Amino acid sequence: xxxxxxxxxxxxxxxxxxxxxxxxxxxxxxxxxxxxxxxxxxxxxxxxxxxxxxxxxxxxxxxxxxxxxxxxxxxxxxxxxxxxxxxxxxxxxxxxxxxxxxxxxxxxxxxxxxxxxxxxxxxxxxxxxxxxxxxxxxxxxxxxxxxxxxxxxxxxxxxxxxxxxxxxxxxxxxxxxxxxxxxxxxxxxxxxxxxxxxxxxxxxxxxxxxxxxxxxxxxxxxxxxxxxxxxxxxxxxxxxxxxxxxxxxxxxxxxxxxxxxxxxxxxxxxxxxxxxxxxxxxxxxxxxxxxxxxxxxxxxxxxxxxxxxxxxxxxxxxxxxxxxxxxxxxxxxxxxxx
Ligand code: NAD
Ligand code: LMR
Numbered sequence: 001x002x003x004x005x006x007x008x009x010x011x012x013x014x015x016x017x018x019x020x021x022x023x024x025x026x027x028x029x030x031x032x033x034x035x036x037x038x039x040x041x042x043x044x045x046x047x048x049x050x051x052x053x054x055x056x057x058x059x060x061x062x063x064x065x066x067x068x069x070x071x072x073x074x075x076x077x078x079x080x081x082x083x084x085x086x087x088x089x090x091x092x093x094x095x096x097x098x099x100x101x102x103x104x105x106x107x108x109x110x111x112x113x114x115x116x117x118x119x120x121x122x123x124x125x126x127x128x129x130x131x132x133x134x135x136x137x138x139x140x141x142x143x144x145x146x147x148x149x150x151x152x153x154x155x156x157x158x159x160x161x162x163x164x165x166x167x168x169x170x171x172x173x174x175x176x177x178x179x180x181x182x183x184x185x186x187x188x189x190x191x192x193x194x195x196x197x198x199x200x201x202x203x204x205x206x207x208x209x210x211x212x213x214x215x216x217x218x219x220x221x222x223x224x225x226x227x228x229x230x231x232x233x234x235x236x237x238x239x240x241x242x243x244x245x246x247x248x249x250x251x252x253x254x255x256x257x258x259x260x261x262x263x264x265x266x267x268x269x270x271x272x273x274x275x276x277x278x279x280x281x282x283x284x285x286x287x288x289x290x291x292x293x294x295x296x297x298x299x300x301x302x303x304x305x306x307x308x309x310x311x312x313x314x315x316x317x318x319x320x321x322x323x324x325x326x327x328x329x330x331x332x333x334x335x336x337x338x
Contacts, residue, residue, distance in 0.1 A: 009040045009071050013086045015117065016093025017045035017075070018054040020246065021134065024253035025090060026058065030067040034261045035088070042072040046082035047093060079120035086125045088264065090256055091117060091145065094135025096247040103136040103193050103237070104328055111332045114141040118148030127152060130300065132260050133159040134252065138192045139276045140328040143290040144336060146278065155302070158263070159276035161188040161196065161292035163248065163255035168198040168233045172205070176218055182206040183215065187294045188274040189314075190321025191328070196292070197317035198233040200225060202308055226313060267297045272305050282306055283318065289325045
């Protein structure tokens, strides 16, 4: 299929397009859930050469969905083709972990993918491209990708901690017996790893129409919120792998859509969302680390929510995850330079 693209068509790249996350993600993007119900799209689908046969099947299925917004599909194993003229990229393609592994165990296998894709984005993508890194270890891969794309602002690279945010929100909602969207402003600090800090100290819950109270006052169990809740969210990815024998895919795709939609269209009212972004040195987090913060978004630009009170408990957790990110960064730089 090769038609001339109208100027209002947005070109979106998905990598790892023959994989399991992409299988759910492509459907939602093509349907209009991310870039809006009136936004025509061209999808470039990158995977490795041996997966081109499988990718062909995915393309057949996308065609068979007859999506009104989908104007062109370009399957490829060539990074130049995948990133040329692209305005938004979902970098999913990478090896997933198996049972018993930590996400950082994937560093050696995956980080070079993001070096190479960073270089291609630098050369061929639109300079205002928004890049969401999903492939693990997501924070460090995003950092490496931005490092090798020096002509693109570092603010245009982010990594996904929205799945952790959604998990945290769902845990609290279940505990209180309320709708998932009654819980707001949960924060994920730091790394998308088992050191992340899911923090509900500033979160609220709607307990009756128009009436919000702090989650801490609603749950009334300090010990649960500081221990079981935190551990459940930190280890949820591993629990899914243990049960499914495969890493999360439907929930990861949903979170990727939530992340990019909020970046593209903006956050609502006074709500915050968490995303891994390059630290400008706020909240005592070393400048330059790809760290998850609470952000608000307007005009496709994120701003970290500043001025939140950080108690001693939170400080320790926020620092521990920063230490891990610093170690990953040093290790990744060594691998990329070798
Ligand atoms: P998968 O194995 O089903 O699919 C990965 C795909 O990437 C495969 O088709 C593979 O061929 C492709 N690929 C490998 N190298 C590539 C390259 N250089 N360029 C393009 N494509 C390439 O895996 P999955 O379940 O879709 O997971 C993908 C990644 O997402 C994993 O690293 C996983 O750990 C991660 N993940 C992250 C989150 C998060 O919250 N950040 C959540 C779930 C999964
Ligand atoms: C997740 O959080 O489900 C993913 O990052 C997959 C994993 O390895 O945990």
